[in-house]
Amino acid sequence: MAKWISFNxxxxxxxxxxxxxxxxxxxxxxxFETPKPTGRKIPLNDVQLLxxxxxxxxxxxxxxxxxxxxxxxxxxxxDPLYFMKPLSSVIGPEHTIYRxxxxxxxxxxxxxxxxxxxxKCREVSELEAEExxxxxxxxxxxxxxxxxxxxxxxxxxxxxxxxxTFTPIGPCIETEIDLDVVKxxxxxxxxxxxxxxxxxxxxxxxxxxxxxxxYQTLLPGDLICCGTSVGAxxxxxxxxxxxxxxxxxxxxxxxxxxxN
Numbered sequence: 001m002a003k004w005i006s007f008n009x010x011x012x013x014x015x016x017x018x019x020x021x022x023x024x025x026x027x028x029x030x031x032f033e034t035p036k037p038t039g040r041k042i043p044l045n046d047v048q049l050l051x052x053x054x055x056x057x058x059x060x061x062x063x064x065x066x067x068x069x070x071x072x073x074x075x076x077x078x079d080p081l082y083f084m085k086p087l088s089s090v091i092g093p094e095h096t097i098y099r100x101x102x103x104x105x106x107x108x109x110x111x112x113x114x115x116x117x118x119x120k121c122r123e124v125s126e127l128e129a130e131e132x133x134x135x136x137x138x139x140x141x142x143x144x145x146x147x148x149x150x151x152x153x154x155x156x157x158x159x160x161x162x163x164x165t166f167t168p169i170g171p172c173i174e175t176e177i178d179l180d181v182v183k184x185x186x187x188x189x190x191x192x193x194x195x196x197x198x199x200x201x202x203x204x205x206x207x208x209x210x211x212x213x214x215y216q217t218l219l220p221g222d223l224i225c226c227g228t229s230v231g232a233x234x235x236x237x238x239x240x241x242x243x244x245x246x247x248x249x250x251x252x253x254x255x256x257x258x259x260n
Contacts, residue, residue: 003172003249004031004135006092007047016052019044019172031173032118032134032220051092052137052173053116055223058085059212060112060141060161064202064227071230080203080211083157085141085225089167093251097142097165098258099237105146107235107255110228111186111194111243114139115205116173121218129209132218135173136205138243138251139225140186142166143232168243168253169223177247179205186231187242194231201226 003019016035017026024042027035031053061082063074091097099107118134147160161167179198186194198204203211208224218224235241235255243251 001174001176002135003174004052005170005172006050006052008050009042009047014050015047017042049093049171051090051169052171053169053221053223055087055090056219056221058087058090058167058223058225059083060085060225061203061208061227062157064208065196065200065229066202067196067200068229069202076202080208082212082224083161085158085167086162088164089162091165091168091253093168093170093253095165095168095253097140097168097235097241097253097255098163099255100144100163101258103144103147105144108143108145108232109186109188109193109235109241109243109255110141110143110232111184111245112139112141112228113137113182113184113198113205113226113245114169115209115224115226117209117218117220117222117224119220121209121213124210124213126206126210129206129213132209132213133205134220135175136177136245136248137169137173137223138171138245138248139223140168140241140243140251140253141225141228142168167225168251170251171249174248177245181246183246184229185242185244187244188233188235189240190242193233194229196229196231198226200229 029035121132
């Protein structure tokens with residue numbers, strides 16, 4: 001079990017290591033290729049946390065929770081329903097989520113569990129899938145809702161979810177969690193808005209990895225966002241959103257208007 005983070009420290013940027021209570025054990029090399037300790041331990045309070053990884057690809061699921069499917073009267077899918085998000089949408093903890101310029105519609109938060117792939121993965125079984133998962137992180141899958149259905153001929157998933165700053169992830173990648181008991185929460189200005197168990201997923205994390213690996217090869221550093229359940233809401237400028245997942249931590253960001 002380890003909590004991997006990426007960070008800046010003084011004049012050193014793009015560092016990474018393992019978080020150990022109030023210290024960071026700095027490592028060198030690569031997350032996925034036997035990283036080695038440098039011997040330096042850095043106080044956690046002295047660093048600026050970054051998104052814990054720069055993904056190769058971002059896959060994001062829709063309609064993956066029984067409670068939400070029942071409430072919104074969606075049919076249960078036979079296969080994972082997913083889209084992809086641009087890498088430029090990623091930000092880390094405490095960074096600001098910005099409303100797209102010129103857009104006056106609703107922008108909502110969606111608390112999600114993120115799967116980080118650790119090794120090349122192609123056509124693996126559900127039983128094998130765990131071997132290919134490096135760990136898990138918190139994700140806020142932000143959405144500019146009105147863009148999704150703006151064109152009746154084509155639902156614009158990538159556009160409505162792909163703006164700069166629309167994929168906060170972090171604060172860490174936890175290498176081991178108990179998926180049977182993990183809960184995902186979203187707090188809006190301190191008030192709980194989402195609170196749901198991972199066990200309510202239509203497709204479990206291991207099923208997701210297995211099934212997607214039969215459609216395309218997954219690579220180290222790929223991020224899969226597992227979808228959200230009920231309770232996602234609109235953010236107003238100044239809103240603070242905390243995505244909290246037991247065993248991983250708290251991903252905190254503020255939503256605001258992009259300054260001129």
